[in-house]
Amino acid sequence: MxxxxxxxxxxxxxxxxxxxxxxxxxxxxxxxxxxxxxxxxxxxxxxxxxxxxxxxxxxxxxxxxxxxxxxxxxxxxxxxxxxxxxxxxxxxxxxxxxxxxxxxxxxxxxxAFPNQLTVSPVDLVAGRDQELACTAHNITPASPDVLSLSLLLGDQELEGVQELGLEEDEEPQEGEDPLFQVTKRWLLPPLGTPPLTLHCQATMRLPGLELSHRKPIPVRHSLTSQETRVTTSLEAILEQNSTPSPGGPGNSPTPGNSPTPGNSPTPGNSSTRPCHPEIHQSPTPGGLELLCEAACGPGIAVHWTRAPGDLAAYKKREDGAQAWLSVLWAGCNPEGWFQCRLDPGGHTASLYLLPETCSPPMSEALWMGSLVLGLLLLTVLTYRLWKCCQPARGPQGPPAPLK
Known part of the structure; x- marks a missing residue:
């Protein structure tokens, strides 16, 4: 250089x-x-x-x-x-x-990834094939590459399960943010001897972040043949004592007519399919009545959890697997979502009502004024029709002279 x-x-x-x-x-x-x-x-x-x-x-x-x-x-x-x-x-x-x-x-x-996991059924029975559903509520994003649901036994995934499908539904929200619920279903193999607890785990993987929530699923003993026989006998005895015979009160069981394992019906297994509530609507005088019910066997209850405006402003009645909600003046009802929830299980049912065209009730004074005006118009119209129907008459002069 x-x-x-x-x-x-x-x-x-x-x-x-x-x-x-x-x-x-x-x-x-x-x-x-x-x-x-x-x-x-x-x-x-x-x-x-x-x-x-x-x-x-x-x-x-x-x-x-x-x-x-x-x-x-x-x-x-x-x-x-x-x-x-x-x-x-x-x-x-x-x-x-x-x-x-x-x-x-x-x-x-x-x-959005709150700890809101629900499973159905809430517990499992050992030694039996059964179906299980696990749902994560109010989440986003819900794409499979971000959210995953799995069944764990201890810290390992349960082996031998068969995946039955994955469902994604948008949950109704008051705000503008759309949130989702994701449900995954499995067919489980016969489980081992309790004590045993499975877990449904929801995992969300985001850039630089991984979160997870767990929901325990206890496993209980299945009924042995001896327990089945005793349960069946007790059910038959109670039914026989509570049903009157044609000749009088129910007969007491005797060794000769007691049910035996060979001719007694076996108790039906409770369904292991997920239970979902349903909402029905029926008109009532001056309003509408909504009924949320779930026909899923004993031990369940449904509750109203959402209505347009304030839920406390509605008249509701809840009785186990049925819950009623009264909507007054259904023709002018506010637009929005009605929702009820099943417990246990957490499944929900939703109904969206649209307001119909309605007019305010007419006051008594306005009604009377309209009636009087209608009568006056009817009187005038009747008089004019009477005048039009009269024959025409010319002018009358003096009588002609006799010849």
Whole structure:
């Protein structure tokens, strides 16, 4: 290199030095940042700039839900408070140092994953093939690459199960954020001897984050042949004592007429299929009555959990597997979702009612005024018809003289 050029190169680099800057520093540094619905998060962006001139840094968004931004000398802080699904989107930090400009892109992912797992049936019986359903409620995103449901025995997946299908349904919500319920069903092999507990595990895998919830499923003993025989005999005895005979009161069982294992019916196994409630509606004077019921055997109950407006404003009555809800003036009822839930099991049924065209009731004074006006119009019309029906008469002169 020529001596002159060697002397000028450091000077030339020195002239450029004040305009140079480092790379943008973003916290957290991941390109995708996950935040739960209702939580808050801060994104901080900094740019070091050599020389006396401070860098200009600013967060910008590609949508309308940018959040609260506070920018100062060389840094900018984006605060997302009480995150909703509409808060998700792309954020861009733009920084400039002299004539150089930098940018860093972050995608904000908002998710919902509450610990709301339900299973049906709530317990299992050893030594029997049976079907099981596990449901995760109020979640998003619900895609299979994000959410998975599995059955665990201890810390290992249960072997020998047959998957029966995966269902995804949108759950009704008051707000704008759509949330989902995901149900997975399995056919289980005969389980071993209790004490034994399975778990349904829901796992959500997001960039840089993995969450999971578990729901225990106890396994109880199956009835032995001796227990079945005793149970059947007791059921037959109680039924015989409670049913009067044609000749009088029920006969007491004797060794000759007691049921035997050979001719007594075996108790029916309770269904292992998931139980779902149903909502029926029927008109009533001045309103509408909704009935939520579940024909799933003993030990269950249904409850109303949601109605347009305030649920406490409705008249309701709940009795085990049936629950009634009265909606007054159904023609003017508020638009929205009615929902009831099954316990145990957690399955829900929903009904959406649309308001119909209705008019306010007519007051008594207005009704009487309308009646009087109608009578007057009828009188005038009758008089005019009577006048029109009379024969026409000409003018009468003096009588002609007799000849």
């Amino acid at each position: 020529e001596p002159g050029l060697a002397f000028l190169l450091p000077l030339f680099m020195g002239l450029l030095q004040p305009g140079r800057g480092g790379r943008l520093e973003v916290e957290p540094p991941e390109p995708v940042v996950a935040v739960a619905v209702g939580e808050s998060r801060q994104l901080t962006c900094r740019l070091p700039c050599a020389g006396p001139r401070a860098a200009s840094v600013q967060w910008r968004g590609l949508d309308t839900s940018l959040g609260a931004v506070q920018s100062g000398a060389g840094s900018s802080v984006l605060s997302v408070r009480n995150a909703s699904l509409s808060s998700a989107g792309t954020r861009v930090c733009v920084g400039s140092c002299g004539s150089l400009t930098y940018q860093h892109t972050v995608r904000l992912l908002v998710f």
